[in-house]
Amino acid sequence: MHTLTLYALIILFLPLASFVLQIFFGRLIGPRGVWLSVGAVAITLVLALTMLFSVVLGSPMEHYPELVWFSLGDFSLTLGFQLDNIAVVMLVIVALISGLVHLYSVEYMRGDVRYTRFFGYLGIFTFAMNGIVLAHSLLMMYVFWELVGLSSYLLIGHWFEKDSAADASKKAFLANRVGDIGMFIGIMLLWSVTGSFTFQGLYELVDVEGGNMFAGQMGLLSVAGVLVFMGAVGKSAQFPLHVWLPDAMEGPTPVSALIHAATMVAAGVYLTVRLFPILTPDALLFVASVGALTAVLGALIAISQTDIKRVLAYSTISQLGYMIMAVGMGAQQAAFFHLGTHAMFKGLLFLCSGSVIHALHHALEHTGDHETDPQDMRNMGGLRKRMPITYATMLIGALAISGVPLFSGFLSKDAILAGTLAFAQHHHQWWAILFPVAGFGAAAITAFYMFRLIFMTFHGKPAKAQVNRQVHEPSLVMTAPLMTLAALSFALFFTLPGINPLHAEGWFTKIIPQAENLTGYPELGVEHLEHGFHQAHSQAVRLSVGVAGSGILLAIAFYLLGWLDPKAWTQKLQRIGLYQLSRSKFYFDEIYDALLYRPFLWLTAKIAWLDWDLWDQRFIDGLGRGTVKVSDVSGWLDYHLLDQYVVDGLGRVVSWMGAVGRKVQTGRVQNYVLWALVGGILIVIVAANF
């Protein structure tokens, strides 16, 4: 076996081994056993980093081992890995975030009822995500796709004693299923035309410059692309299936960090990045529109949320919209870059929020307060002095996500924004300008609500002074992941050996080149696309620094210095109805409730009536009752006629004949002699006469 195949197998299956260990032997080994899980993920991180270093040092990864799973006639299904540069980078991201989340959870989840099981679930989540990253075919990816769905269900519902958590896990699972059905139809559509599931096979068979099997029916390819993208809409929480992600905050905070940074939602973007070469211009436009809409929508909702985790959840939706939009614009490299940088600072932000919640939760318990919600930012404030490490690291995360120079978010966001500008310049229609507007608008709002979060949580006067005194920084097990991720949120780590903080050129852009779209987008090829990005770059830098700065300044004016009164402005916006829209998340849950759930429940009630009342009660049971009636009659006939008269009658006849016959048997020998004599005489008479 090739060494790389072995590495990939170990990376894939070690987290699964951790899952099996924790699920079956977790209670046996005890709480200390979770360090085994941490170690397992650490090993995968080491292996992934080994591969990454060899790639960065100049040997591109192109290793596609596969084995035949089964063959049916001409058709054979293969299992295999697609070990290329993108996969290696993604493996490192997954292993790093997962490892840090494991480490963080050791402290955060301490004392939980299902402590070891939680680590088992983290293991299978990581396993499933690694499977998606390594899968060489859409079908294999789909298998792990569903495993991610399952493990997210298990983790979001970890505290299933709470109804809200149980509901949230179901909602996440069902919303994902909607997307997955589309994805499966799309996979089958691609297969029915090309006969291939593998990415390599599809790239070959769809290439317009080679033998494109969709020639003459590009519309069908668009439909297939959009359908497969449906899977990403579900997993990456894009409009209109984004509703599950905020509710998924019911899971433990480390799970949120894992879902938002590296595993679940990243899977959708990863799929779209993989799919980019075969998405037609029409499909790409659809993808871009969904992404842009999601980016703006998520950002707008995040402004008015007061739950610290929900703000971050909507910011994730918004940032994922960015990535999806970037793929749709053709800036696939920028999208993947943002996926990587976002993983670091979003993982960081979530772990920081977890640290705050953890500290506040314990402080509230200490003061005997069980009413106050430790996740509500209105109950925080003034935590800066109490939790300096958390404050500093979260500030770095906020700066990164807002797109401030020197931080990684600036580079990736800038690349995406340059992509939107290039797109608008390339397309001369009026609507093309909407994409950069959406991009820059969402960037400004992002900066605003992130600093709103920082100021409301860490600055100002504490909402409850006596609780605030009890708050203290968690132990090193929890702060070490924060510091690691904070360090990785600096631009430097993504641009080495380059040190220009305004330019993304470095190892990342070197090993992840801009992929070529094989369906003829744009018309002039990948060089044209890159040229456009390059042209738009300096413009984008100025604009994005401008919007990020204005967003931050606005937040400072509102929440730090108090020049503007948030309450007054809220009332002003309330008067024209905008505040309610954002606060109630654009009524998505209510609309779905009215348009989908309730009609659906009504329909199921009606169908249940048909099935139970009509079919079961009347027809099936009626059939039973009829059978009982018929068998009653038949039983009466059987007993009273057949049994009593025919069968018993036969017996009675035989018995009567016996009673008659027995009279001959007197037992007197002399009688017998007499009969013998009579017989003899008769014989003589007969013999004499005939």
Next chain:
Amino acid sequence: MDSLESYLFIGLVLFCFGLYAVMTRRNGVAVLMGIELILNAANLNLVAFNRFGGLSEQLPGQVFALMVIVMAACEAAVALAIIINLYKTFQTIHIDEAREMRG
């Protein structure tokens, strides 16, 4: 009177007496006696047919009669044993008392 018919007539009378005894007597020994009479009626017939049937040189009738006498002796022995057992079981030798076989 030296004719076949007169012998046969005496044999018939003897047989009838024997049969009457067998069918009417209650005493087992008397029944046995009746049986002896029947056997001897048969013997008389055998000897008579031997004399008048044209087979006198070979004497098959006499030989057969001797055989019957021997057999009658054996039968008497067995029958007496049965009667003794009958007496042991029922404390009587009246054969109409033994009606266990009545249907």
